[in-house]
Amino acid sequence: MRTLILSDLHLGNGGPYDIFAGAAELPALFDSFTRTPTHVVLNGDSFDFLLNDDPLAVDPQRTLEQARALVTSAPTAPALKALGRVLAAGGRATMVVGNHDLELALPDVQEVIRSALGQPREVASRLEFRDGTAPLQLEVGGSRVLVTHGEHTDVANRIDYASLLSSERANRFRYPPGSVLVKTLLNPLKHQHRMRYMDLLKPDFEGAVMVALGVKPDALKVLFNAGTLTLIRRLLENRGLAPAFALEPMDAVGASDADAHLARSLARVDLKDDEVDALLSVLDPEKLNAFDNPEALGRARLKLAKAGFAFYARLHRAVAGRTGTDYFALEPGKDELAETARLGKKYNPQAVVMGHTHAARWHEGNGPLYANTGTWISLLRLPAPEASDEEWGEYLAELQGNPSLDPVKQRHARLEQRFTFVEVEPHASARGATLRLSQWTDQGPKTLRSADLPAGS
Template sequence: MRTIILSDLHLGNGQGYDIFAGETALPSFLDSLASPPTRVVLNGDTVDFLMNEDPLELQVERAVRQARALVSAPSTATVFASLGRLLAAGGEVVMRLGNHDIELALDEVQAVLREALRQPPEIASRLLFHRGDAPELLDVGGARLLLAHGDHGDNWNKVEYAHLPGPGAPVSARAEDYHYSAGSLLVKKLLNPLKRQYGMRFADLLVPDFQGAVMAALAVNPSAVRLLFQNTTFDILWQLLRKSRMPLSFDPNAPGEEDLGLSQKVDDAGLTDEERKELEEVMGPSPVSFGGDEAELSLGTRIKLARAALGSYARMQRLLVGQSGKRYFSLEPTEAESREAQRLAKKFGAGAVIIGHTHAARWKQDAGVLYANSGSWIWLMRLPSPEAPDSDWADFLEELRTNPGLEPQRQQLAKLETRFTAVSAEPHPDGGAAVSLVEWIPSEGVIRPLATTRVSATA
């Protein structure tokens, strides 16, 4: 049976936070897989439980309510209906957990998603849910393929599986003990309010680099970020500059403020001492103002912050814009990605390591190991070239300031793009697995191979 691996769909609830771009493309892609029967593995972050106003606490009743809101949204409902048709045609569907959908671990949430398939119980029951605390090992033609979402190597977004209840969980796991990651905390406390109150849709497209998203918002609208921090318990100067206006505690048992990872982004910006002082003065406490006289960051400081904020996104997506305007994506992984793939392959005896999480399609075969990242089905944002002059970045920031919601008719520099990718694996006629990175072209209704190789059978 052919296997298709997808990840990071981020199906939403239709309440203004959605970043899923494949409302019509994904159902048509899934329908094309019905014959012959296909196994589809959704490798984490299939649905997004963070895009709502609810408290960041794991409660069964709340998770069920969130799940019902998700599957009721038209774009999500059509995808689940197509998954149901794929199962009815004899296929298989496996959902693995990611850091945005840890609620899928709960039996009650799984029941809601099975109902959304619109199939009889005997078919819906074949939708399987797998935890992500161990990799999935698939045998395809005798080749061993390792699947993992990828959050295991991301300290800011790592899932706390030891306390996550549900089938297959440790006996001691309880919902009330589960602690969400710093990345999830940033989404709830800062990114969601930035979208809700200031329309900054662009910030969501930078995930999983949540720190970069906050810093990009800071570069676009410093006042908005400052006001949001004032409505939280976080110390903005400590988070940005490791300076605190709060009295220090010498009690070793006193809980400290959680590090959100923002200060490293500020350090990466390479601000001068004067610019760091400026940032401190603008973002620090000041007397109440009636508007119009608040200090603002200089354009030069904002450009440096923007370059640092968007640098990770640019490096991961490898979206380059030449003078001709033709764009392309590089599939070459970073050294860190390659090292982790080699480590996992050696530990688990796999010939291929297939990851998601970063939203960036990847492909490389090295030292007998294939590393592939299946990419994402969310909107992607075009950036200025890394070598672009400050004037281009200034224009880009101004467009984000005036069009933070990325309304299509107003896009000139910050344009949205899509790239619907997946990994395909099937038995090779000569043994082992034929593995491909593919792209779905909705306008043509075809699957276009981007890269293909043979993974040898395990000895």
């Protein structure tokens, strides 16, 4: 059966935090796959259960309410109805759990999703759900294609499935640090300070917070708790010290794993002593800013923003200075290739397909073909790698003046959409399949890369 693989849609509830950008395009894509039976694989983060102000806990009743809000929202409902039409045409679907929709592991939530497909129960039952405890292994035309969301390699977003799937979930399960940062810092920044671009930096939430510090550090002053500030202060003070001389943050009361991840990321930024002092004078609500140093603070902000954007830039740009259509490059990084090789050695597939990073990818080498399906949220252009500090300053000033990314005001910080997906089609007259990385456009699908896969031995 022909197979369509997408990931990181981030379908929302219609509220102010929504980031899904393909409300018109996704139903059109699904409808184009109703002519022949198709297996649709939604490979993680299909929904976003973090885009609300609810407490971060797997509460059964609240989770059901969140699921109902998601499936009935104006951008999401048409997409689910279109998916239902794929099933009605003889297809089937698999939703893989991701770190933004780990609630899909709950049977009651699964029933809410099925009920939103607009199909009879026997048709809706062709939608199945899979957790991420093991990769999904498909066979298309005799070719083996391994599909996994990819959060298992990201320590800040890795899901503890043993606790999530336990009958003692309420007492044992803890959300990953990345989810905690979304709830405690990124959502308030978006809501209170209209920093829409925070969510576009997924999945590097620590980097997003550093960008916020670079653009508007005082916005975080009221959001950091005492434990977070203590951890940050201690780790910054310990920079360059041998472990025997480093101060232990014993007084970091209330600090979480998410705080620790963030503090360590900040400590890795090459800040000078006066820049550290200037930054802490802004962040610590108990300080009176008596020793303000605008020049040092400006340098610190620039370094933090560039460090925060660095991971995002590496994901989306492979060649320094590239512009135009080549800006969002397809060549993967070393970590992605290493994980592809590891999975290839363990499972022996002809292709590995992942998501999670939001960066569409393609690589053909000695091992299995690697593709990443990208995302269906907007992408943010950054200054060129060789940009001067002055150019970066102009970019940050624009973000500060246009935090909601009003298109009319976009000059340097511009948004683009690149609705990418993977299609695997069995060969008609021989064993094997063709795998394509494509982009949905106003004219329909546009193939970015394509390769023939041999049948597995």
